[in-house]
Structures are given as structure tokens and as C-alpha cells.
Amino acid sequence: MATVTPAPPSTVPRSQPPGPASSRLARVRRSLLRPKTLIVAGVAAVIGYLALVPLYYLLYGTFFDADGFTLGAFGRVYSADGIGTLIGNSLWFAFGSALLSLVVGTTLAYLNVRTDVPFKPLFFAASMIPLIIPGILYTIAWIFLASPDIGLLNAFLEPLVGPAFFDIFTIWGMIWVEGLHLSPIVFLLMVAAFRSMDPSLEESALMSGASRWTTFRKITAPLVRPAIVASILVMTVRSLESFEVPALLGLQNGIYVFTSQIYFTLRSYPPDLAGAGALALGLLAIAVVGVILSNRVGKDSKNFQTVTGKGFRPRPIDLGRFRPVAGVLIILYFVATVVAPLAVLIYTSLLRFYVAPSAEAFRTMTLDNYRALAELSQAGTALKNSLILGIGSATLVMLFMSVAAWIVVRSKIPGRGLVDHAAFVPLVIPGLVLGLGISFVYLRSPIPIYGTLFILLIAYCTRYMPYGMRYAITSMHQISAELEESAHVSGASWWQTFRRVLLPLLSPGLIAGFIYILTVSFRELSSSILLYSPGNEVLSILIFEQFENGSFTVLAALGVVMVLTLVVLVTVAYKVGAKVGLRQD
């Protein structure tokens, strides 16, 4: 525009009037150096890089052997005996768990955010603790609770319903444990979604005469569909690649799933990376279809922009006569997901070996396991490293993913869909393959980060990128473009708009993602174990050692300590989070 103005008194300092070509070049150069371009390009590059390293490793290992390109791995893996049953079991287990966690997580989130349900402080614990307890401990705690042979619940209920009422070693038991273990992820996603919704959208449905259930079905649920779809997607893939529950509960009765198969292919030497890759690519295919579907659902994104410029006051709905019912449900859920497993864990941590509770057991209780923990040589370092990595990766991932979500949802940059897919890739890559891929690159890279904490940071950022992306995108879908435009019109630069308007509005989702990543990063083992170096131990390595050592009771003590540490951390995160963004009341 400025160039066609006839000979203006030049305010732009320039030595020579530029010809049309060089002026275009200068403009391109200027626009390339603008913060927006730099940031967007930087984030896209980082995501691409993080995702492509392990993907390339996976693809290469799957399709190339000593003789060049081959599809042998697919033939080998997908023609194995019983592959049909295996896939069937996997899908049943995955969809079952996803559905359970969706129903439980959404219900709780709705009650918590949109109603005057009692016991709200319990939600906090109920949403975090199952996530914090390492999967193996959570699963074993459930064996102690609901095994038909030694389950405490079965012993407790025997006079009422007969022996062995619950059987945890069934597909239903697996779905139960996995679903409950995953429900906090849904809870966090849905809380963010509900919090960003103008309550008058629901109130107007009530005023139209719709019952609460109809309102939820026809108004609330459709409006938070991006979050629901994201939940189903993440939960299904998570359950498909979950290992502990199928290994500890399924194998007992011969229920095999996808991941048991990956385990078998990686177990022997040389590990059948090609086979594992072929299976992982199967997962990837499912996931890509999921991402495409979820984007199609969110395509007409204006339909879900419930955070608009119009002010609203989030006001809880009066549950009326359902309040006590909801209260009882909350207590039951809290007992099932938190109190019972945690009680088993604390109980076990005070014993020398697990026995069913008895007067004898309580008499021999001791704090020896906690003492043993304190004496572990690297306990302090490991805790410190886990904290650095957890907080570091959670912060980095959420910051990058908020820009990435902007690219995918808001920008018109060609190829933005790729960013979305790239960010999703690590979700399906087995931890071991990820670890191998990363160590392969950094053993040969001139950047000397092999053997330092940084390589773990890269691994964690890669692993948790998909979750961060889901949290960020879901929130971004809900923010009206007008808010951004109005900031822009007010004279704010892209970066100012991003920092001052978008980040605060995204913050419920970003904080939820932060908390999720922080929590699960404490448990990350499969790639940490390959990448950490002496002196850089993390807590999960300690857990693994205690586990290998057979010190199950020490492990329980460690689990208790982890729960306490993270509860404190997460409380702080919530408090800080409450100071920014959309306020609850």
C-alpha cells in the first residue's frame, strides 16, 4: 500500500529508493523476521522435529531390513494365530475403558463446574490421585480389593452376596480399573470445557421447558463436543496401548490385547522392532482416523465458540432434590477411586509383606519401608530431577502447544493440519522405540546432550506433546475469534494478543494439561530407563528398581510419598491457575 502512494515525504529511512523486486524482497524479509512468523515457524519446526525423529526411526525399522524395503513385518504380525480375538479384545477393552472414563469424568466435571453439588473439595483429590498412583500399584491394589480369591471387597461382601462377587481378572475388571485410572484425564478436559461455557445457553433451555437431562443432551453435550471427541480419542488410544492392566489382570485368564503382543515382539533378542513397528502403525492408523474425525467435528468451529465477548457470570445450577443423590455418588466414586486403593497402598506400605488385614497384621506394622526409602542413595536426586523434568516438560509442552493450537485452529497457514497430526504421532509410539530413536539421534548429534537431563526433557516433551495438544486445541475451539480480532484492532501485535488475550482465556485448559503432564511424567519409565544416566536418576527409575528387587512394600511407601508430593504441587498449580483467566466465582 505504502509503495503506491505518490512520492510521500519519506519517513522510512532508506539510502536508495528500492526497485519493485528488492522492495518485495525486503518486505518478505521483514515479515519473516516478525515475531509472529518466527514464533509460528519455530513452534512448527519443534513439533515436526520432535515427532519425526521417533516416527522416522519407527518407519525405518518397520519397512527396511538388511535387504531393503519389506512389508514382512506386517504379514508376520497380522497373520499370527488369534490375531482376530486379540484385536477384538483390544477394541472391546479400549472402547469400554474410554466409555467408562468418559461417562465418569464428564459427569464429575459437570457436577463440579455447573452445579451446587456437595463435597466439591473431594473432586480435586478424586481427579488427581488415581492419576498419580503408578499404574502397577493401582492395578495391584485392585487385585487386593477385588480378586475372587483374596479380594477384600469380596470377603467383606460375602455374607451379603456370596463368595467371589467381584472378579477383577475379567475384561470387565480390566475396563473398570483402566476406566477409573483414566477418568481424571477426561475430568480435566471436561472441566476446562464446561468452565468456558456461558451458562445462559443452558438456562435458556431450562426456560424453554427442557428437563435437565434434555438440556444436557441437546445443549450442553453438543456444545462441548470437541472436548468429548478429544476425550474419546485420547482415552481409546491410551487404553489400546495400556500395558499394566492387561498384563496384570488380563493374562491371568488368557485375555490378550495389542500391547501384550508388542511386549512379546520386543521381549526376545533381537527385539522384533519391525513387528512392534507394524503393530504401532496399526495404532497410528486408528489414531489418525480419530484425529481426522475429531477435526471434522470441530470444523465448523464457530459452533463451539462458547467463550464470546459477551460477559457472563458462571453460576452453579441448583440441584434441588438431586443434591443428596449426587452427594452419595460423589462419595462412592471417591471411595472407589481414591480411598480404597490408597488405603490398600498405605496399609501395604506399613507391612513387611502383604497379608490380608488382621489383628496380627496391624500389630506388626512398621515404618521400616519409609526408613528404607530415606536411605536409598539417589532418592533426593531422583525427586529433584523428576520435579525439574515434570515442571519443565509440562510448561514447555503447554506453551508450545498453545501456539500450535492457534496454528491449527485459527491460522490459514497451508499445511497446518500436519502440525496437528505430527503432534499426535508420539501417542502411539512405544516408549522403548521412542527411547531408541532419541538415543540414536543424540549419540550422533554434535549437540552434547546425551547423558544429561536434557535428553530426558526432550523425551518427555515428545511423549506428552499429544496430550498437551488435545488440551490446547479443545480450549482454542471454544474461544471466539472476535476476541482475538478485537485485541488486534485495539492495536495489539500478534504476540501481545496471544500473551494478553489468548493465553489467559486458554488458561483453564492449559493448566489442566500442565497438571496432567506433571503428574504422569512422574511415572514415565519406558523411555526414561533407556535415556537416563548415572546421576540423572528419576523417581520412576527408583520405582522400577524397587519393583525388580521385589520390595513391593517399599514400593507402596514410595507410591504414598509420590501421591503426597504431587498433591502439594498440584494444589500450588491450581492456586496459581486460579489467579489468571476465567474465574469460577
Place this chain on the structure above:
Amino acid sequence: MPRSLAFAAAVSTAAAFFLAACGGSPTAGPADGAPEDTAATHTYQRINGLSGQQRTDELVKCAEEEGKLSAYTSNTDMDAMIEGFTDTYDIEVSVYRGNSESVLQRVLQEQTARYYGTDVVDTNAIELNVMQQEGLLSPYEGELRDAVREEGKADGWTATRFNAFVIGWNTDLVKPGEEPTSFEDLADPKWKGRVSMEIGDVDWFTALYQHLVRQGRSEQEALDLFKAVAANAQIAKGHTVQGELLSAGQFAVSVSAYSHTIDNAADKGAHVAWKTAQGAAAQPVVVRPNGIGLMKNAVNPCAAMLFVDYELSAGQEKIAGANRIGATAEAAKALDGLEIVTVPEPELLNNAKKWDDLYAEVTRSGSA
């Protein structure tokens, strides 16, 4: 236009960085297969040639000059070992711990990238054999190795302890007199649902299977026996979980428990045992050596050798202290009088797929 340019730029930078970072094919095997001489191998050969006090003095002097040692291990009792070693010698030790698969993968990755992160590897037989096959290890010789039981004198590495697979039981659920005396006993229908097998114990399976065949059973009969036991069994994952569930009474018998898992639990007061009150154990007992190997490309070869010396001498007591079975005849007394079957490592290495599949078939047939 500028946006799309920016994006294209970003993608290509990423790609360039990535390609620059990966020079070769990422999953190619080790580049250097044939053993070749390195500075470390010269040191090893020199020390291997010495004996007695002269060897010890030379080694300690050289190792303390190096002052450092890096060890990769899957040995879960390593803490006590390192403590003893650093108390005795003025050497700083750093330890990487992982499961045996991670140790192997890490060593392979590092060595192919010519990153020499470790001086010595202490892990399971199968992984050590792989490293030997890949030409990463250098032999250790001397009087201490000579004292090791025959099963433990492997090519390229030396056993420091044995894992013994025994049949263990919960003494509350298996009454005196009812204890199984052999693997065959557990095929009896009275054990229905009371037995536990471990999903990963292919090495135990292979050893016992071949033993059964050597005793005159046909392959089919051996397999049928396993399947009959599996039909009585619940399948567990991991010896730790299995041990804990055995103590807790989830099942009455483990067919392939580690002796030290049972002994450690019993020491804590758990009601488990693998020998009757009279001291009789179910036989045969399958043993698998775990050992230590010197890295051909060690940065601290003397410290590495000194550490092997330590594990085979004073270290044997630490092993016994953890209820483990040592490698020297002296330290392996727990095996005296028992019928011992050794895990056929070469067979497992060369026919891994066959045995994996066979054992998978067995475990899958179980627990209907």
C-alpha cells in the same frame, strides 16, 4: 504468502536438522563385528597374564590411577556391591541400572555410535551372550574365574551369581505333606486354579522342556505336560508381582519362582517356602547364570577388571547376604544335593523365535 513461506521454511529447517542428525540407517547393526585390538584389550591381556599378589598390586595401582568406573547393570543388588567396592578402593563408581533389555539396547546403541559409556556390564546371560556375539566384550581370565562353577564359565563373560527357578508355595494354602515334589505333580487336577506360571520365563521353560525330552519323553509328551500344568495355572507377569501374590494367597504355588524371591519374603515373615520342613525341594531346579563382562572399549579397563575381581571374591558374600546363589562352588552351596538343569543359552539365542512361540502356546492354553 509470507505465512506459507514461513511454514515451508520451518518444515525444511526441521527436516534439515533431522537429516543432519541421522547419518546412517537408524536400526543398522553394530558396525564393527570382528574383534579388534583396543587400548583396553591390551591392558586386559597384560593383567590376564599375571597372577597372584603381583596381579593384584598391579591392578589396584592401575585402577586407582584411573580413579573412575562406569558400570551398566540389571543386577538389583548392586548397591551393596558398589558400596563394598568403593569402601575398599579409592575409585568413584557411577552406575546405570535398567532391566536387562534396556541395558542391552543401551550398550548396543552407544557402541555403534562409538560412544563408550561403560567399562563393565553386569546382567543376564542372554544379553551378555548377545554382546559377546557382537564382539563388544573382552575375556576375563585368572584364578578367580577358575573357581567359578562350570555352568558359569561362559565365552567372553563370567558368571557372578545364579538365578535358581524353584517351585515355591504358600505354606497356608499348601499343607505339610501336600507339597509338590516335581513339576509333573502340578499337572494333577487337584491343583486346578492354584498354580501360577510367569509369562516371560521362556528360559526356564526351554531348560525344563529339553530336560524332559532328555529323560525320554517325546516332544509332544513334554508339551502336553506343560499344557496340563498351564491348564491349572493363573498367568502372572513379573516375578515380583508373582511373589507378592503368592505371599498374599492369590495362588498356592509358583512353578518358576526365583529362590531368592521366596527366601527374602520368608525372611520378612511371609508364609512361603520352596523347601519342606525336612529340607526337600521339588526337583529339578533350573539355574541361569548372571554375570559380568569387560567392555572391549572400556575407558577404565583396570577399574573394570578390579571390579570383576571384587564381585568374584569379597562380593560373593554380599550375594549370599541377599539370599542369592553365588557363582563360586563355595558360594553356591544352596544348590548342593539338588538336581540342576542349566538354561541352554546358545539354543535360546539361536532359536529364540521357536521357544518364544512354544511358550506362548503353553501359557495361552492355560487359564481357560
Place this chain on the structure above:
Amino acid sequence: MLTIDNLVKTFEADKKTRSQAKSAKANGEALEQTRVFAVDDVSFEVQQGEMFTLLGPSGCGKTTTLRSIAGLEKPDSGRISVGDRVMFHAGDGTSTVNMPANERGLGMVFQSYAIWPHMSVFDNVGFPLQVRKRSQRPGKAEIAERVNRVLEVMELGHLATRQATKLSGGQQQRLALARAIVTQPPLLLLDEPLSNLDAKLRESLRFELKRLQRELGITSIYVTHDQVEALALSSHIAVMRQGKVVQLGKPREIYTNPRSRFVAEFIGTSNFINGRVAGHDGDCVTVDTTEGRLRVRSAVALPVGSEAIVSIRPEAVEISLTGSGGTEPNEWTGEVVNRAFLGDSVDHVVKVGKAEVRNRSNPNVSIEPGTTVYLRMNPDQLSLVPVD
């Protein structure tokens, strides 16, 4: 039609207020306020077919009152009934009645419109009919007919299949209204429905709203902070302040006869002259002010000697270059200090003693500043309000 008796609704004070209260207490001030009265003993009655307005500044409790009627807010005590249906009753020992919002059968237009972004225009309007109990639900064809009829009335007929988010502000407002009246509710609640629109659109929709309300005969409760809107639309206005109804009456009554300085100030502009009641003569009160004596016709009886404020609307002040020679009561002399031409009127500010009095007259009158003028104020058009 609608009866509200002694409605009370309190909220927990927010953290800031509470901590302020705490520190005030620490400073020795006895200010313990943990609950805020949003609605403080409000009672009123609305007749069939009326357009009843709750008017007041933000935070006065008007929206809370409306939401309590809607059933979206649960009052602490009081009674709300529509016709002979008791919607809410609590607080005087009887068992609490609190009909859920979705069973009250009222229509409501929200300030943000609350248009469902995932539905078409037709579906938004059809929703209230579609969610009725099966036994009361009209057939598909009837629903379509009724929706289309309402859309026609709202001049949205041609947009029925459009996605709701694609409408303009005015269209969204009409859509929200269409949705609220499609069930022909006995009572229509409107929560500042015009506040999100531009001035021009607001004016035209205001008249449209009044026309519709009259034509359809729907009893309506209208919440607004805009006095012009309130005066133009309402058959009755309740002015609210700090949770209480401070004056209730017809628009003209409230305008010409404010009972307090607050009402006089909030509605229209007014000159306030301080003085002291000097005597009564029937409903005619004599007030002595520093600028001179004023006679005011007032229904409010203030004792002789008490302080009072005379509220004078600018248009009640007649400006003239010639005096009456003392035959007219309430005639003051002053000097024009400012003049403003407003198109449909001219304002003069006249200095009388120390006070400044604003006059509004027809645009033909225009007097140079500096000119000495006579101001005459009709006693019938003045009002007397007590000092707050």
C-alpha cells in the same frame, strides 16, 4: 397475574469484601458483613397484559429478582406466584415450594441472547416445543407451523434454515424473542434484551417490542438500566436500588413525581434546589430556598421546618425576557450563562443567586448568554423530595 411478596435473596460476600470486612473490624469499625443482600424484601404485583419494568443501576438486584422469577435463582424467602400457580414459597414456616425453571413455563430473553450456536434458526425456535412432554407435544407439522408463524412475526421467516451464529445482532435479538414466545407463555421475562445493540437499532427494536407486546398481549417483566427504554416501554416501573424497590408507579408518575433524589436523578435530568419547608396550604407546600420562595404541589407531607429538596425538571422551567410583575408564583430572575442547541430543543443554563438552573424550551427560543431573564416554574410540575 404475577405477585411477588417479601422476596429476599442473599449471596455470600466474595473474598475481597470479606477480608475488607475483617480488616475493618480489626480497625475497630464494626462492619461484619459476610452476606450481601441482593434482593431485600421486594414485593410487587403485575397485572395481566402489562409491561412491567425493573429499573435501576447495575448491582441493584433487578436481574436477581428476574432470575428468581425465572427459577434460575433460589431466593432465601418470600413468595412468587403467577396467576394461581405458586412458583416459589419459603421462609415463613411453611414447607418450601420451589418449582424448577423448566416446569414454570415462562419465556425468557437473555442479555447475551443465549442463541444455541450448534442449531439452525428454526431449531432454536422449535426447541421449546420439541422438548415438551410427549403428551403435550404438538405434532411435527404443528410445530413447523407455529415456528414459522413466530418467525414471520419476527421477520425472520426467510432465515429459518440459516445457522444461528450467522445472524446479525438485531436478528439474533429477534430470534431470542421468537424462541421465548413460541410457547405463548403467560409471562415473558426480558433481561436487558437491547443492551447489546447499537443506538439506532435499539430505538427501532424498542418500538417493535412494544408493538409486539401489545399485539400479543403477553404480560412481560423487563429489566433494564436504561431509563429512556423504561419510560418508553413500560406500563409500570419499579425503580430499584440496593436490593429494594424505592418507587413504583406509572412512567409519567415516576418522572414527574420522583419520591427521592435518587429517583429524580436516575430518571431524566433535574435541577435540585435545597430549602426548608415554610408552610402548608392543602397539598401546596411553601419552601424557602436561598434563591427565593417556591410553591410546590406535593402529596408528600413534610413537617414545617424540615429540610427538603425541590426537584425541577428543565422542561418545567419557562424562560422569558419579561417578568409578570409578581402575579405568578415561583418567578425568579437570573442571568443566562450558557446555551446549547440540541436540535429538537434548546437548553439554557441560568444563574440565579448562587444556583444554576437548567431550562429546556422549544428550539425557537434562543437567548444570548449575559441576558437577564425571568424563570417561571409551575407548582404542579415541581416535586418535593426529602433529603437522603
